[in-house]
Amino acid sequence: DVADIPAVPEWLPNHLRDAGIESLYPPQAEAVEAGVTEGENLVASIPTASGKTLIAELAMLASVARGGKALYIVPLRALASEKHAEFEQFEQYGLDVGVSTGNYESEGGWLAGKDVIVATSEKVDSLVRNGAPWLDDLTCVVADEVHLVDDGERGPTLEVTLAKLRRITADLQTVALSATIGNAGELADWLDAELLDSEWRPIDLKKGVHYGQALHLEDGSQQELRVRDGEKQTAAIVRDTLEPDRDEDGAVREEGGSSLVFVNSRRNAEAAAGRLAGVVSEYLGPEEREALADVAEEIRDVSDTETSDDLADAVADGAAFHHAGLSRGHRELVEEAFRDRLIKVVSATPTLAAGVNTPSRRVIVRDWRRYDGTAGGMQPLSVLEVHQMMGRAGRPGRDPYGEAVLIAKSHDELDELFERYVWADPEPVRSKLAAEPALRTHILATVASGFASTREGLLEFLEATLYATQTDERGRLEGVTDDVIAYLERNGFLERGDGGLTATNLGHTVSRLYLDPMSAAEIIDGLEDADDRPTVLGLYQLVARTPDMYELYLRSGEDEEYTMLAYERESEFLGSMPSEFEDNRFEDWLSALKTARLLEDWASELDEDEITDRYGIGPGDIRGKVEAASWLLGAAESLAGELGLEWTPAIREARTRVEDGVREELLDLVSIRGVGRKRARRLYEAGIEDRAALREAEKSVVLAALRGRRSTTETILENVGHRDPSMDGVEPDADAAP
Ligand code: ADP
Incomplete structure (x- = not known):
């Protein structure tokens, strides 16, 4: 019965009953028996829809009731808002729930006051890199969908992040939720956790x-x-x-x-x-x-x-x-x-x-x-x-x-x-940490954020990962680690001296920016190679060819189209174009060019519809590309600053144009709240070319430019602080606030 759960807040049983939960599902009861509300580590491997979320909630609420702070790690951004919305139900009892996705390079100081925080593993990793002090206060961490440590791309981040959090706070309770997998026992070994391995489902x-x-x-x-x-x-x-x-x-x-x-x-x-x-x-x-x-x-x-x-x-x-x-x-x-x-x-x-x-x-x-x-x-x-x-x-x-x-x-x-x-059983989950791209990123971050300062310290840290639990071949991890250290040293991100390892200033910047070191190296080479002010296409192509931008594949027949474009605009590229005889490298270059042209189209005010047609993608993909480009260009700006390169204004222009999807002349207008790329263009064509002009403009002209939409016009004029006396009493420039 829900009244018999130890160590949870006293309002909880009634709250659960109100939500239609009278008794715990069997796996939930087992989790309670295993001590999940009393601070014990737990790996729960149970089928989809069998009530994993409540297990997590019990652990977090009990931990917070003891004066602690809980972190819930999700694999996807879309799930972060979903879980946040779910946990917000506890705010009526005085809990403070926060969600952290978004920008990578901050320590999220405002999260210090929250009791329960939801974040993606990438976000948590970046908070660790930026040394967020409140991480020390964590008492409970939940990893949702932990079987995704098997994912080549994102698994290693989750793995390393859990290992780091467990090192920062000695008594951290770790609760890992997994779909049913073949080797949940290994995950439990890794996390020093009780194992709950169940096939029970609420419905056949x-x-x-x-x-x-x-x-x-x-x-x-x-x-x-x-x-x-x-x-x-x-x-x-x-x-x-x-x-x-x-x-x-x-x-x-x-x-x-x-x-x-x-x-x-x-x-x-x-x-x-x-x-x-x-x-x-x-x-x-x-x-x-x-x-x-x-x-x-x-x-x-x-x-x-x-x-x-x-x-x-x-x-x-x-x-x-x-x-x-x-x-x-x-x-x-x-x-x-x-x-x-x-x-x-x-x-x-x-x-x-x-x-x-x-x-x-x-x-x-x-x-x-x-x-x-x-x-x-x-x-x-x-x-x-x-x-x-x-x-x-x-x-x-x-x-x-x-x-x-x-x-x-x-x-x-x-x-x-x-x-x-x-009839088949699910495959066992295997760590993907030993892959070079993953180690490249995580080794730099581990040194830069002070978790290790020698090669031996690094290897000792890596011993706390699932990879180490799963392999007897210590030699392999050592070998790849040495290769990666050498790569990072060669590119000026790490320095070796007196048997110790330190991150250079550049290395610290790269780690804080959350860049794959290989992306950083590519961007730096490209920028150093530029003799003239780079064009937006050149910059877009540069960031599009880094491993941090996911690829837009070439469709059949597009090879030719983009090869032609590549030769036409060759002078704009930063760094030398691979030759057509290097098949794979050339093909990657063209894919990056395709992404770059998409970004250029967007920053030249091409209609969303035309772009989705032209590239065979959805509107959500344009968003995704734009966000990635804006983040990478922001990082390029920081790197250029760090290295004293002169191209920062060009990079900034490329970034702001892609963020707002406009040509340069509209940048001022789109910074006004309520003015998007289309409205800015209409205002501009009506002769209102910037914020100052809009402030002084005839209301009727603005109204006509905005196709007679009265309330939109009023709002925008209010936002810009229009001088019109009919607007008296309205705070000017309301959009100065963030
Ligand atoms: P999972 O995360 O394991 O896929 P969820 O935690 O989303 O599954 O739970 C699935 C559904 O079961 C939810 O709608 C939840 O409200 C409901 N549920 C969970 N535990 C109980 C319970 N003990 N009694 C009744 N319903 C429950």
């Missing part, structure tokens, strides 16, 4: 494969599920799920339910939603239609793009797509309408499977292979990923059980899918 899950005219379930049973002529299997399953369940007399025993369809690319998600909308549409009543039309309208209001239109069209018919290219506003509207059972089917890329709580009666894993550029071609998904998607099936309290279905197109594939996913 039946896994199966659809083939031919039947659903084959793991218990050996078959269920007829007919596919109509010309219909796809996915559509047939979605239709079957929508059919109400009737008794012999035809009375409805149970309403139809929703489906979640996982596919392997954004484009496929969008296409599937369009097709499935046709299936769902037949099943909608007039009231549902009306409510869906409202949601569709809200979606169109979020942004004026093709993606927005496509999404709204699908939603009007009760279907939607969901992927990382969607803007936050779109994503939230879709998730909410799906939970409210208005949207009946969502086709998604696997981002949704991680963390976002969107259960549905059936889950259909349509694609079990995905394109992987580094491995060359289509690669099967891991068992862990597929099981996580499948775990979203079944809504406790609503469905008798959930069903998760893979799709086979042949009898052989039916057998293969059973072997590969239905």
Whole structure:
């Protein structure tokens, strides 16, 4: 019973009951028995949707009740706001909850006053690098989705960050939450933690494969599920799920339910939603239609793009797509309408499977292979990923059980899918720390932030990582470590002397800026190579070719287009262009050029819609690229300053233009609150060229330039501190505040 949990605040039992939680789920009870509310370390490896969040909350609340401070580490930014919103429910009891994402190079002093802090592992890593003093006060750290230490790109950061936090604070309670994995015991060894390894689920899950005219379930049973002529299997399953369940007399025993369809690319998600909308549409009543039309309208209001239109069209018919290219506003509207059972089917890329709580009666894993550029071609998904998607099936309290279905197109594939996913256990999780790019970054940071000052100290620190727990080959880690130290020394980031290691000023800057040292080296070489003031394209291409900017692949046929562009604008590039005979390097160079041109288009006021078309991406991707470029150019500015290079004004111009998506002459106007790139252009064309001119402008001229939008005009004039007497009594220049 919830009243019997030791060491938690006294308001908690009632709070839980109000939220419909009368008793703990068995894994939660086990966690309490293991001492999670009494400061014990715990690794909880349990299935999706089995109540991991409450385990974390119990640990954090108990820790805060003892006068401590808790940190909750999430793998994705999108999850940070989700968890923050969830923990805000505790503010009514006097807890202070904060979320920290955003900018990397600060110590987040304002977080010192918070009781519970939510942050991504990258953010926490950067807080450690910047020496945030309040980290000493932490008493409890929760790592969500800890199985992601297996991820080559981001896993090492989580691994090293946990090791550092545990070193900063000796008695830090560590709670690690994981999906069910093969080797949770190793994670527990690493973290000196109790192990909770459970298969329990609040609602039964039946896994199966659809083939031919039947659903084959793991218990050996078959269920007829007919596919109509010309219909796809996915559509047939979605239709079957929508059919109400009737008794012999035809009375409805149970309403139809929703489906979640996982596919392997954004484009496929969008296409599937369009097709499935046709299936769902037949099943909608007039009231549902009306409510869906409202949601569709809200979606169109979020942004004026093709993606927005496509999404709204699908939603009007009760279907939607969901992927990382969607803007936050779109994503939230879709998730909410799906939970409210208005949207009946969502086709998604696997981002949704991680963390976002969107259960549905059936889950259909349509694609079990995905394109992987580094491995060359289509690669099967891991068992862990597929099981996580499948775990979203079944809504406790609503469905008798959930069903998760893979799709086979042949009898052989039916057998293969059973072997590969239905009956298989998830893979063990393996540390990826020994990879060079990861070590490069983390070794510099470890020395720069004072965790180690000798080669031996460094190796000792690395002993506290999962990697060390998992390997007997100490020699390998030593070897890579030596290579990395040599690389960092060669590039002027580290210095060796008297058997000790120290970070140079430049090394400290690079570490604080959160740059991969290789990115920093590339940027420095490029800037040192410039004889004339660099152009924006040159600077964009420079930052786009660093390992810190994720790649925009070339589509077939684009090689030629970008090769031509590369020769046309060769003089603008910083650093020498690789020759066409160096296949891979040249191809990478062209991909970076593609990204650079996208950024240049954006900074030249090309319409969002035209950009998404031209590059085959979503509006969310433009945001992502712009944010990355703005951060990297900011870092380039600091590096240029540090090295006494003269190009800071050029870099600043490139950065501010890409941040606001405008040409240089509009920079002053867009700094006014309420004035975006389009409005600034209209004002400029009406002869109002800067803030000062706007302050003095005729109101009617402004109104005409803003297409007669009266309230917008009033607001903007107010923000700029217009001299118009009718605005008397209004504080001038309200936008001077941040
Ligand atoms: P996970 O993080 O393991 O994927 P969540 O923590 O999001 O799963 O929990 C899934 C759902 O179960 C949530 O809606 C949560 O409110 C509910 N839940 C958690 N614990 C209990 C409980 N003891 N009794 C009833 N519902 C619970």
